[in-house]
Amino acid sequence: MGFFTSYSCVLFVFFCGNLMLGEISVHAAEPSGDEDLKAPWLNEDSYFPSLRLSSSFPEDVEMIDHCLKLLHDFGQRYTSLSSCLVSNARPVKMCQNCYSGYNNFLEMYTNISTQMGSGNKSCEELLLHADRLMLLYNLYKGLNDIWESAECTSCLTNKSMSNTTLYFIDRHNQSLTCFEKYSQGNYSELCVECKTSYKVLNDLYSNMSKNKSLCIDVEDAMNSTRYSWSKVYNCSLTREENVPVIAVSSFMLFLPLIFYLSNYLHSEQKKRKLMHPKRAKSSHSLMNIQDKYS
C-alpha cells in the first residue's frame, strides 16, 4: 500500500502539472484514471459520482467535500434565480422580484471564488478554472451579463429597491388604474382624465432618465404605458397650427427672393476695367488664332 500511495502521488504531481498548464494530457490521465477507479474513497458522498475531483486532491478529502458542497449550493441558487427570471420576463419585473435571488447567487459565487481551503488550494481553482469549458464561470457570467444589461443596479440601493423606483411603480399603477377606469368609454375622455397622472409619470421618468436611475423594469413599464397612451388610446399631440407655421415660413422663404430681385434691379452692376497689355507686334499675334482655326 505504501508503494501504491507513493506511486499515485507521483502520478498526481504529473497530472496536476498538466492541469495547471491548462491542457488535457491524455497520456497522463489514462493510467491514473485506472488507478483512481479502484480508490475506495471515491463514490461515497460525492454529489456527482462521476466527477473525479479526488484525482486532483487525493490527500485533501475535507477540502473536496467542502467544494462539492459549494457546488451543490451554487446549482440550487442558479436554478432558483433562472426560474425567477423566466417567470418575470414579460412584463419585465426581474429587478423588482429577483434581486434577492440574484444577491444570493452572487454571494455563492463570491464564496466559491474567495474561500480558501487548506493547503493553499481554493475551490476557485478546483471548480472554476479547472478545465477548458469553465462551466460554472460561464453560467455565472451569463446571468451576470443579463443582470448588468438590464441595469438593475440603478434601481437598487443597498440591495433593495430604491425609493424612486418604488415611487415610480406606485405612480405607474395609478396611471394604469386610470386607463382601466376610462378605457370602456370614449378614448378622448380618457385622454383628458388621465392626462395629469400620465404626465406626472412621464416627467418622473424623464427625470429618472436624466439621473441615470433607469432599469429595465421601469423602462419596460414606461414603454408599454406610452404605447397604450399614444397608439392604443391615440392621446398624443396632433398638428393643429399648420397655418401660422406655414405663414411664417413662407414669409421667410419669400425674403431672399425680394432681396435678390431688388439687388438685381437696383444695385449697380460691378464692371471691370480692362487694360490692354503691351505686346510686341508680330505676324503670329494671338489675334490670328481665330483665323488660324477657322
Place this chain on the structure above:
Amino acid sequence: MANNIAKKVSWSGEGTPLLNGAEESRYSGQPSGGNMFHIGRMSTVDLEEEAITAEEQDPVRHRPSEIPHNENLLSLKYESLDYDNSENQLFLDEERRMSHMSFRCLEISRWFICGLIGILTGLIACFIDVVVEKLAGLKYDVVKENIEKFTEDGGLSVSLILWVVLNSAFVMFGAIIVAFIEPIAAGSGIPQIKCYLNGVKVPRVVRLKTLLVKVCGVICSVAGGLAVGKEGPMIHSGAVVAAGVSQGRSTSLKRDLKIFEYFRRDTEKRDFVSAGAAAGVSAAFGAPVGGVLFSLEEGASFWNQMLTWRIFFASMISTFTLNFFMSCYKGKLGELSNPGLINFGGFTLESVQYSIYEIPLFIIMGAIGGLLGALFNVLNYWLTIFRIRYVHRRCLQVMEAMLVAAVSATVSFTMIYFSTDCQPLKDSSQEYSLQLFCADGEYNAMATAFFNTPEKSVRSLFHSPPGTYNVQTLGLFTLTYFFLACWTYGLAVSAGVFIPSLLIGAAWGRLFGILLSLVFPSKITIWTDPGKYALMGAAAQLGGIVRMTLSLTVILVEATGNVTYGLPIMLVLMTAKIVGDYFIEGLYDVHIKLQSVPFLHWEAPATSHWLTAREVMSSPVTCFRRVEKVGTIVDVLSAMSTNHNGFPVIMQAGTDDEPGKLCGLILRSQLIVLLKHKVFVERAHSQLGRRRLRLKDFRDAYPRFPPIQSIHVSQDERECMMDLTEFMNPTPYTVLQETSLPRVFKLFRALGLRHLVVIDEGNTVMGLVTRKDLARYHLGKHGLLEEMDLAHP
C-alpha cells in the same frame, strides 16, 4: 501701398498719365516687326494703334474698356511670390560668413518650427471644436426646450422665429467681421492657399488678422446653423500659423522676436505654409498622411524629400496635439483616440464588409456623385457671378448671409414639423432628439439630420443601424440640403464645403443602400447595412464637388480608419472626377477663376507649341542701367503706369540708341530698400565709415515693403547715382525669343519663377515673361486656345 501691391510687370495702364522723365529710361525692346516703341507715346498712342490694327484684322478684338465680371479675366491685384533666390553679392557674402554650425542650426530650427506649427494648429482646431460644441449645444438646448414647451401649448411658430433669430444673430456677427474686417477670410480658404502654394501672392491671406477673423467666423457660421463645416478653414488657419511662426515676428502686433530671421523670404515661407496646410488638414480629419498628400497635390510644384518628411512631422504633431487636448477636455487624459475634428467612427463591424460584386455598384455611385457635384458647381458658379456683379456692397453681403441663415432654419423647421417619420428612441445616441408630434418614446427622424451640427448628422448617417431613416426622409433631406449648401458656399462667412458635401453624399448614399435592399429583398446580409453606401456616397459627392483625388482618398481612408475601403473609395473618386470633369471644373478651380487669379496649372494648354516667347512676352521692357541715376529710378517706381516689379539691368551702352545687353535683374522691393538706405555712389565716397548694406536689411523690410511714396528723396539726391551691381541678381533665367510656350511654361512652373527675361542671340533684352503672360492662355470650350483679358482690381 496700392501702388506697391499691384504688380504689373510690363503692362501699361490704360488712360494713365504720361510717364515723367521718360527719356531717361532705356528701352531695348525692338520687336522683330520693326515697330519701335517709345515710352512717351506708350499709353495712348500704343492703345490706339493696337485698336486700329485690331479692327482691321478682326472686329471682335475691339473690346469695350468696361465689361461685367466674368471668369475669363486676370486681375492685376495679384502679384507673384519671389521663389527664385537672388544670388547677388550680398547673398554670397552672407553664405561665406556662415559657418557649418549655423547651417546645422538652421536645419534644426526648421524642425522646431514645424513642430510649433503642428502644436499651434492642433490647439486652434481644439479651440474651434470646443467653442462650436458649446455654442451649438447652448443654441440647440434653448430651441429644444422652447419647442417642447410649445408643442404642448401651441404656438410653434414662436419656436420657429426663435430659431431663425438665433441663427441669424450668430451668422450676422460672423458675416460682419468677415465683410468689414477681413474679406479674404470668407469661404473655406482652400482656393486662396492653393493660389499661394502655386506662387500667387494673395493680399493679406496669411496675416494674423485673417486668422482671428477666420477662427471667429467659422465658429459663428457653424453655430449659426448654416450648411457649412469647420474643416476647410482649418487648412487656411494652419497656413497662417505657419507663415506667422516661421517669421519669428508679427508685423500686425509690431513684435519682433529676432529669431528665424533667415526664413524671412518667400521661398522659405512657402515651405512652411505647405507644412501648415498639411497640419490643418491633419487636424481637421485626423489624417496626417492625407495632409501631406494634400500639400503635395495642391501645391507641389516645389518638393523634395526632406521637406516631405518635415511636413509629415508637422502633420503628426498637429493631429496628436488635437488628440491630447481633446482627451483632456473629455476628461480622459492621455487617451489618444480622438483624432480630427470630424471622426467618421470605425467601420469595423461584420455587416459593413464589402465584397467584389459590390464594386460596380460603387462605381455607379461615383458617377452619380460626379453628376451631382457638377450640378452643384454649375449652380454655385452662376450664383457666384451674380454675387460678384450685384451683391458687392458689404452690408448687402451681411444681409445675404443672415437671410441664408434664416432660410436654413426655416427650411429645417418646416421639414421637421411636417415629417411623419418617427423612430423608436434607442439609448440616447442622438444628442438633441426632438419628439414633436411623434408618439411618446419615439423621436422625429428628420430632426436627427437637421437639428444637429452637420458633423454629428454625418456620423449618424454612417453608423445608425438600418431602419433609422426612411426613404422619404432621406430623399427630402438630400434635396433641401443640396440646395442649401450650394446657396451657402460663397457667402461672406468663413466656412468649408467638405462637411456639407459629405452630408449630402451620405444622405443619398444611404438612400441608395436602402433602395438596394428594397429592390433585392434577398437574405444577402451584405446589403442590409446602408452605412457603407452612405460612406461611398459621401466620398462620391465630395469628389464630385472638389475633384481632389489622391489626397482625398487617403483622407477618407484615414478618417474611417479602415484600409480595406481604400480600393472602393479610390474607384468612386476616380469615377466622380471623370464624370464631373466632363461638365465643369472642381469648385475650388471655379472660384479661383472667378477671382481672376493668374493661376498656373500643371501644363501649358495643349496645342500651344506654335506660340513662341516672342508672342507671349510683354514688350517693351523698362530697364535700368547698371549705374543708374536716382531720379530715374524714383520716377519709374512712382509712375502709375509702371508698377512693375522686376527690372532687367542692362550693360552701359555706348550711345543711348544702342540696345542694352542684359546683365542682371533687380526687384522693386530691393530698389526701395536701397533708396530707403540711400545707397548712392556719391555717399559711399563721402561716408567711408558707413556700414555696408547687408541681406538683413532686405529681410527686415519683408514682407511689407514700404511704398515708394513714403520714401523722401531730395532734389540733390535725385542727381546722385546708384550702383546696382552688388544687389541685382547677376544670373536671371533667360530664354530665346523662339522658345515655345510650353517650354517657357515648364521653366516657370518648375522653378517658381516670377520674371523670365526674353533675349535675342546677342543677349539683348527683348521682353519679359511674367505669370500673367502665361496664365492668360487657356483652352476654350471647343478646344481652341483663348486669351483672357486683364482687368483692374
